[in-house]
Amino acid sequence: MKSKLIAIAICLTLSLSIQGQHLLELPKNIKPEDRICFALYTVHENTVKLNAQFYPIKNFEPFEAYLEIQENEKWIIKDTAAIQYPGYTALFRLENWDDTKEKKYRVVHNDKAFYEGIIRKNPIHKDEFVLAALTCNSIYPEHGGDIPRTDIIDNIKKIQPDLLFFSGDQVYDHSQHYLYWLKFGRDFGDVIRNTPTICIVDDHDVGQGNIWGNGGIKSEDRRGVLGGYYMPVEYIKEVERAQTSHLPDPYDPTPIAQGIGVYYTDLNWGGISFAILEDRKFKSGPGRIFKHKGKVIDAIFDPKVNTKDFDDPKAFLLGERQLQFLGDWTTDWKNAEMKTVLSQTIFAMANNYTGKHNREIFADFDSNGWPQSGRNRALKAIRKSFSPMIGGDQHLGSLLHHGVDDWNDAGYSFCTPAIANYWLRWWDPKEAGANSVKGEPGYTGEFLDGFQNKITVKAVANPSLEEINQGGKLSTRVAGFGLVKYNKPDRTITFECWPRNIDITNPKSKQYKGWPITISQFDNFNPRNYFELPTFQLSKDNQVVTVRNNTTGELESSVRTKGKLYQPKTLKSGSYKIEIGENDAEKKYFEVFATKKNKKKITVEF
Known part of the structure; x- marks a missing residue:
């Protein structure tokens, strides 16, 4: 355990003691109000994960921080996270996030350091x-x-x-x-x-x-x-x-x-x-x-x-x-x-x-x-x-x-x-x-x-x-x-x-x-040598079409169509299983054959 802590200290924390030949030095006299250096975040499936990076915590400063969100012009604490040693990072997590709205956030440390940013709304409606x-x-x-x-x-x-x-x-x-x-x-x-x-x-x-x-x-x-x-x-x-x-x-x-x-x-x-x-x-x-x-x-x-x-x-x-x-x-x-x-x-x-x-x-x-x-x-x-x-x-x-x-x-x-x-x-x-x-x-x-x-x-x-x-x-x-x-x-x-x-x-x-x-x-x-499956005429735009080899079950391709017309391609002839749609209750299944010039058309109603 002792050797492990020494390795950490040598590789990370004690590297702050810069020798003359090194390019970088830690900024001198970092004030408590500047303790937070920066933050990275993502939003995925209505979950925010935000990692705040701190400068070294000094003396008796707390090893925890808060993530606040601005609501009705007030800052509300949404999560608390420990500051991990020796890297001085604090990871926050917000679930059930409403990604249809842009929100201001700030990371708070010791009620002295405040780091602000914006959690963007999901640009799903942008072209x-x-x-x-x-x-x-x-x-x-x-x-x-x-x-x-x-x-x-x-x-x-x-x-x-x-x-x-x-x-x-x-x-x-x-x-x-x-x-x-x-x-x-x-x-x-x-x-x-x-x-x-x-x-x-x-x-x-x-x-x-x-x-x-x-x-x-x-x-x-x-x-x-x-x-x-x-x-x-x-x-x-x-x-x-x-x-x-x-x-x-x-x-x-x-x-x-x-x-x-x-x-x-x-x-x-x-x-x-x-x-x-x-x-x-x-x-x-x-x-x-x-x-x-x-x-x-x-x-x-x-x-x-x-x-x-x-x-x-x-x-x-x-x-x-x-x-x-x-x-x-x-x-x-x-x-x-x-x-x-x-x-x-x-x-x-x-x-x-x-x-x-x-x-x-x-x-x-x-x-x-x-x-x-x-x-x-x-x-x-x-x-x-x-x-x-x-x-x-x-x-x-x-x-x-x-x-x-x-x-x-x-x-x-x-x-x-x-x-x-x-x-x-x-x-x-x-x-x-x-x-x-x-x-x-x-x-x-x-x-x-x-x-x-x-x-x-x-x-x-x-x-x-x-x-x-x-x-x-x-x-x-x-x-x-x-x-x-x-x-x-x-x-x-x-x-x-x-x-x-x-x-x-x-x-x-x-x-x-x-x-x-x-x-x-x-x-x-889009291979230049390919076989064609039937053309599918869909009653709804932009449906998911998944193609599997009917013999092996191997996935061949999966894509959201552009519009209502789609003709899948395969690299080999043979029998294939087609799955169309996203909701299990509405999915349509077809068994079809791939040929060199396939003129067959299938209408799919949802």
Whole structure:
């Protein structure tokens, strides 16, 4: 027990005693009225979860706080929460929340500190839902130092998105997470205090350059190629408590190895259902799967190596638990018109130069292009819900259309550019892509990535020589943020990729080359080789149609239709069971066959 407390103190609390070589120091002489640094919240199925982050509690100050809601111009205490040590967070929960109204909240500590914000009303009746997506918040001094985030904050305030998504690497320091997490909150607090926010944990957040979580096992070194977590387990738990405890309750809260928790879950907001994945937590360590020339490796730079040989069907990406979650989530369309999958990074290796543009990389095992079989299982599960995918980590903004057995038979993914981009990457193939759009750059079109996965590149924000040499290391260099706009009546999704240091409301401000790009929701599972089921003429608009293989019972797809007419597609011929509707009492069932050209029509009355 003593060693456990020492580990906590060393990793978190005692890191406040800054040595001269460190960049950050705790703000000096924090007054009792400034004890609350920031707060994150979500609203899901009429439940508010709000996590307040405190500066260190001093002397005899209380280790509890209150959450108050303003009602009829009076502040009413709605919940009390203990301030957890050593991370100084307080998690509040309000159930039976009326999400049809906007409410002011405040966190109160010691009747001296008051932190105010707004819990937004559910934007379910808005025709357009806007998600702002950000990743990779480096402030290393050797990366160019800290630069203001005011340009991003100002643009987010002008946009007023319905939801914020931080996909990981909110903190880059590998031993003083608490200090840099406070800095993250000070930088972004003015927007997250008033906006529901999804925040997930990536490798740098838990003190590693790369991570293959391998189900939570202990890693003996920070390189982590054998899989697992290097930092003390108390450190990992505190990081996840600070960054993710405000998310909706996990699908299955069973801890993994070392007692590390999980947070993969879904959030339904504004008519959009989001699956929140932990794509690195269960991922196999490559060093446990293979050795290359007798060595444990994390990258291949030799063009003669056949990277397909590194695949192993037994290697995990999402793991069985998260695949089961995706299956259940796919068929749950309550109050949802469209769906999206959020992850730490995308399911491909969408770069072939890393660090410098002088040595081609042919396999990066940190990317979700490996393991290929695990990647394909994930994409097959995700496409069943017609979901696009949004992630970060790669620093290189990209929009891809994924393929499993054929090009473009799975969904689109959007990797947002880094908030601060020190480690550069490029997608710059030597030969132009196949079937690219006329007039588009040669790096677009159909390719095999480094692991020989099928990808169609739609747009990439490659660094230019001018951007590399211009300005500070973090202020230019194709840094930025992403916007995803869902047009619910049209069922379209528009991806926008914006640079730093611009005014997004200025008509002269331009996105990165290739953006914006708009797709249909149904493009996320629209294979070019398919079989047709009958056309269903529905008596009610926008019904949920679920397709299962009649022999195996396997789920094929599930979607809310656009209008009254819908013809499902399948990848194989045969017999299928169709389920139409949401209320069990009203559901209609049909057994039908998939053929190449199916002209049969079925009328469905509700």
